[in-house]
Amino acid sequence: AQSVTQLGSHVSVSEGALVLLRCNYSSSVPPYLFWYVQYPNQGLQLLLKYTSAATLVKGINGFEAEFKKSETSFHLTKPSAHMSDAAEYFCAVNFNTGKLIFGQGTTLQVKP
Amino acid sequence: DGGITQSPKYLFRKEGQNVTLSCEQNLNHDAMYWYRQDPGQGLRLIYYSQIVNDFQKGDIAEGYSVSREKKESFPLTVTSAQKNPTAFYLCASSLGQAVNYGYTFGSGTRLTVV
Numbered sequence: 606a607q608s609v610t611q612l613g614s615h616v617s618v619s620e621g622a623l624v625l626l627r628c629n630y631s632s633s634v635p636p637y638l639f640w641y642v643q644y645p646n647q648g649l650q651l652l653l654k655y656t657s658a659a660t661l662v663k664g665i666n667g668f669e670a671e672f673k674k675s676e677t678s679f680h681l682t683k684p685s686a687h688m689s690d691a692a693e694y695f696c697a698v699n700f701n702t703g704k705l706i707f708g709q710g711t712t713l714q715v716k717p
Numbered sequence: 718d719g720g721i722t723q724s725p726k727y728l729f730r731k732e733g734q735n736v737t738l739s740c741e742q743n744l745n746h747d748a749m750y751w752y753r754q755d756p757g758q759g760l761r762l763i764y765y766s767q768i769v770n771d772f773q774k775g776d777i778a779e780g781y782s783v784s785r786e787k788k789e790s791f792p793l794t795v796t797s798a799q800k801n802p803t804a805f806y807l808c809a810s811s812l813g814q815a816v817n818y819g820y821t822f823g824s825g826t827r828l829t830v831v
Contacts, residue, residue, distance in 0.1 A: 649822040705819075
């Protein structure tokens, strides 16, 4: 079955440290992939999306993600975490159905 | 500015009552979606609509109903048949079914049963 898995429901980093949030999908056909961010009691905001044009995708707020077909992964990174990055992050995948399937989410904590 | 407006932001429901959550968009998007969010469970699709006067059940449609009489509006009714309605509800829209279209989300409605 097609699915999206985010490894780690909670990730904690120190301010200034590298942020790495993991996302893997299961599908034999490369899908379209998205990362969203959600701040408390708000809706989701699109960070970036992969649509086959380039494997390294740059998004807003200094985030980027790399699509690796061989690893069926689309991990989200940021070189240096800021306190304002603390939020919940969702990986989402469109398996050519027109509907997005969301991962369970990863809460990012940034320690001063 | 274009966007999606959900109202109210907070809603309290007594057991046995039906309540309706509003979702309005001025993005001229064809498709609209309703998701339910519970802690640790990500987003689960309730209903979606690709075109006016048509909608389909998502993964957890039981106890919910929708209508799509206008392109701009996609209200969700939480009926008394929904046994555990306390959750955060998110409405989203997209240009259409194309796979590279992302979703635009509203700011959500938090529903609590009292």
